[in-house]
Amino acid sequence: MMGWNQLGFPDPGTESAGRLFCYHDLVMVVVVFVLILVGWFMAVMLFASALMAGQLDLTIKKHETLEIVWTIGPAVFLCVIGFFSLNNLYYMSGSGVSVFSFSAVGHQWYWEYIYEPHSNTNMIPGEAPLSSKLNLLYSEWEQYSANYDCSIMTGSAVSGYDSNNNSKVSQKGPELAKLLAHLVYTISRLDDELNKISVGLSRACELCNAACGDFSKLHALSAMSDFLESLWDLVLKCQGDLIKPFEELIVSSSKECSSVMDEVFNSVLQMDEEAKKEELRYDSYIMAEAQLIDSGEVEFGGFRRGDVSIPCFACCGVKNEVLVSTADVMHSWGVAELGIKIDAVPGRVNSGFITPMTPGYYYGFCYELCGSGHSEMPIAVVVLNMDQYLMTLNYLQQVV
Numbered sequence: 001m002m003g004w005n006q007l008g009f010p011d012p013g014t015e016s017a018g019r020l021f022c023y024h025d026l027v028m029v030v031v032v033f034v035l036i037l038v039g040w041f042m043a044v045m046l047f048a049s050a051l052m053a054g055q056l057d058l059t060i061k062k063h064e065t066l067e068i069v070w071t072i073g074p075a076v077f078l079c080v081i082g083f084f085s086l087n088n089l090y091y092m093s094g095s096g097v098s099v100f101s102f103s104a105v106g107h108q109w110y111w112e113y114i115y116e117p118h119s120n121t122n123m124i125p126g127e128a129p130l131s132s133k134l135n136l137l138y139s140e141w142e143q144y145s146a147n148y149d150c151s152i153m154t155g156s157a158v159s160g161y162d163s164n165n166n167s168k169v170s171q172k173g174p175e176l177a178k179l180l181a182h183l184v185y186t187i188s189r190l191d192d193e194l195n196k197i198s199v200g201l202s203r204a205c206e207l208c209n210a211a212c213g214d215f216s217k218l219h220a221l222s223a224m225s226d227f228l229e230s231l232w233d234l235v236l237k238c239q240g241d242l243i244k245p246f247e248e249l250i251v252s253s254s255k256e257c258s259s260v261m262d263e264v265f266n267s268v269l270q271m272d273e274e275a276k277k278e279e280l281r282y283d284s285y286i287m288a289e290a291q292l293i294d295s296g297e298v299e300f301g302g303f304r305r306g307d308v309s310i311p312c313f314a315c316c317g318v319k320n321e322v323l324v325s326t327a328d329v330m331h332s333w334g335v336a337e338l339g340i341k342i343d344a345v346p347g348r349v350n351s352g353f354i355t356p357m358t359p360g361y362y363y364g365f366c367y368e369l370c371g372s373g374h375s376e377m378p379i380a381v382v383v384l385n386m387d388q389y390l391m392t393l394n395y396l397q398q399v400v
Contacts, residue, residue: 019088034074103324287307337362
């Protein structure tokens with residue numbers, strides 16, 4: 001945490017901040033080394049006449065090895081720095097599911113914090129009807145899959161009916177059972193038509209093969225036309241006897257499913273309305289200097305132009321997701337001690353993750369110039385243990 005008269009970096013509150021501080025030290029070592037090396041060469045060249053009079057070999061016009069070294073050397077340094085930089089960026093991108101989540105909305109010139117109901121186990125309302133409906137649909141799908149696998153193992157679905165077209169087993173869907181019985185009956189009726197068509201096709205093929213003149217070709221074509229007409233009549237009969245009952249059942253089922261989905265959609269809207277009522281929302285303003293003089297009003301550190309009316313709260317030891325957006329111009333929500341900086345861009349919601357390791361107070365600022373009140377948008381984050389975190393949010397929901 002930050003302290004008075006501090007010159008260096010504060011103690012890192014997250015592993016990401018520790019990585020960034022170490023990366024800063026690495027880059028500073030490289031920069032200091034390069035500055036010393038370049039400064040030494042410049043001093044030699046500027047004061048050569050005084051320091052090395054007569055000791056320089058002025059006959060050397062080129063040196064390929066030296067040129068290769070001062071070309072490849074900086075590239076190696078840049079590759080090393082870039083490797084650690086990309087490693088830190090990959091680690092900071094975050095992965096997995098966060099335990100808690102809150103939103104930070106930038107305004108001119110204050111921050112607004114929003115905690116959704118799902119971010120607090122004690123703030124979650126009772127189980128909504130939507131979950132029970134989805135569980136019911138999932139159970140139905142499991143039963144359907146089990147019945148389908150069973151039908152594949154025991155034989156085709158048609159084998160479930162006897163010669164009198166009666167169902168051997170009781171079906172949970174009476175409409176589907178009735179439709180299947182009608183299908184078996186219709187297929188048995190079409191057997192005779194299929195036999196007639198096969199006979200007509202055989203006769204037409206024989207006549208086409210035996211055709212040897214104009215008259216015989218005409219006779220064969222007439223037989224082929226008769227076959228096509230009988231085939232078309234069979235297609236129309238199949239459409240009337242087979243396809244239409246399926247279409248009617250599909251239409252009726254789709255109407256029932258649409259009513260169920262409408263009910264589910266209404267449940268989602270109802271849950272959204274309830275969530276808006278249950279969410280915790282408050283504004284965080286900078287504390288005036290006159291208030292900092294009174295020690296009784298100072299609750300969160302008392303830093304000049306760093307303390308706020310109500311700070312942001314995060315849970316220690318777990319992953320917290322931060323959703324940053326803006327209601328007007330560009331802002332930037334950043335806390336150096338937590339190793340996070342997220343830009344607030346109009347029309348977008350950017351996210352980041354923090355996993356605080358130590359409870360305490362952490363301070364940040366708006367890192368994007370956003371107007372005349374830019375310096376009056378401090379950020380104060382209070383990291384609490386799990387029980388204290390949940391207790392604090394429940395208390396704020398009652399008093400804010």
